[in-house]
Amino acid sequence: MIFCCACCLxxxxxxxxxxxxxxxxxxxxxxxxxxxxGHKKAGAMDQTTGNNVTTSVGGQVHKVIMxxxxxxxxxxxxxxxxxxxFVEEYEPTKADSYRKRVVxxxxxxxxxxxxxxxxxxxxxxxxxxxxxGEGFICVFSITDVESFDATNExxxxxxxxxxxxxxxxxxxxxxxxxxxxxxxxxxAQAQQRAExxxxxxxxxxxxxxxxxxxxxxxxxxxxxxxxGGPLSGNGNVIDPSINDRKRRSARRSWKKHCTVL
Numbered sequence: 446m447i448f449c450c451a452c453c454l455x456x457x458x459x460x461x462x463x464x465x466x467x468x469x470x471x472x473x474x475x476x477x478x479x480x481x482x483g484h485k486k487a488g489a490m491d492q493t494t495g496n497n498v499t500t501s502v503g504g505q506v507h508k509v510i511m512x513x514x515x516x517x518x519x520x521x522x523x524x525x526x527x528x529x530x531f532v533e534e535y536e537p538t539k540a541d542s543y544r545k546r547v548v549x550x551x552x553x554x555x556x557x558x559x560x561x562x563x564x565x566x567x568x569x570x571x572x573x574x575x576x577x578g579e580g581f582i583c584v585f586s587i588t589d590v591e592s593f594d595a596t597n598e599x600x601x602x603x604x605x606x607x608x609x610x611x612x613x614x615x616x617x618x619x620x621x622x623x624x625x626x627x628x629x630x631x632x633a634q635a636q637q638r639a640e641x642x643x644x645x646x647x648x649x650x651x652x653x654x655x656x657x658x659x660x661x662x663x664x665x666x667x668x669x670x671x672x673g674g675p676l677s678g679n680g681n682v683i684d685p686s687i688n689d690r691k692r693r694s695a696r697r698s699w700k701k702h703c704t705v706l
Contacts, residue, residue, distance in 0.1 A: 504554035505672070506544075507665045508577055511560045512599045513584035514592040518620040521651035522584065523560045526661050531652050540574060549665055556665055575606040580614035580668040582660060585635075587619045587648065588627040593635065600642060614667040615644045618660055623650040 511519040520535040527543050543558045561574055575581075583599050585592040596617065607613050617639045619630065632648065639646035645663060649656045 504552055505669065506555045506557055507668045508557045508579045509559070509661065509664060509668075510574060510578035510581050511558065511584065512571075512575075512581055512603070513618075514586075514589070514595045515562065517584045517586040517589065517592045518649075518651045519582075519584050520560050522582075522618070522620060522649060522657055522660070523558055525651050525654055525657045527558070529654070531654075547662075547665075549662060549669070554665070554669075556661065558661075571602065572606050575603055578603075578607075579672070580616075580664045582616050582618055582664060584618045584620050585630070586621045587630045587635075588621055588624050590629045593619075593630045593638075596638070611643055612671075614664060614671060615642065616660055616664045616667075617642065617644055617646045619646065619648045620651060622648040622655060623653050 511523055513519050520541070521532055523541075523543060524530055524532050524535070527545055540562065541560045543560070544555055545558070546553065546555045548554075559574055559578065561571055581603055583596050583603075585596050587593075600615065603613055603615065604610065617635065619632070619635050621627075635648075636646050647656050647660050647663070649660060651657065
């Protein structure tokens, strides 16, 4: 007997139905050789648990979208988070998607990361990706004023697609903080913009891995809080009874939506 859950098929087919293609990666695929060499499999290590990561999913799935101009380091940040590896050159595509299982504040969950291309050539298809996103990491380079200016446009596009004035989880990220001598955007400027948006601002370095985990985990906490997740008031203690109820509810929902073929 084969159990087929229709809800498990929707995400994989949605882009095909829209005529959009992108690469998908799970946490057991390691991009140690990119570009012409391609991807090769490896047992990726979960940085939060120290265990080998598998493609099985436990708990909630949080959908994160990377946005920002081309060349600001969106892919480098994503690959550092996924594989603890810095990649300087990465060929831009319409989008690359990744899934990683993590333990967040004591609860197992998964994060789906969609790394979108920042080039103007792909602007027409970004709306389709934004609709599925629950949280957004808006990246600029502290060495590039134009990429900082462009963050306003990316945010406006997100709010328009999500049909919201402000209530969308976003983190503003100033990447390449290791290039201090080349800084063109001050921390005060970026902080002021983040405050005007009502969102946090974090400076990162994909090269040195500074604040990479913090960006993703802080956004995941915000997404989970807005989804009514099981965090208590202090943001760290989990109420076990809530998890039990969620698991029972999830099992009932699974049985309703699955068909024996």
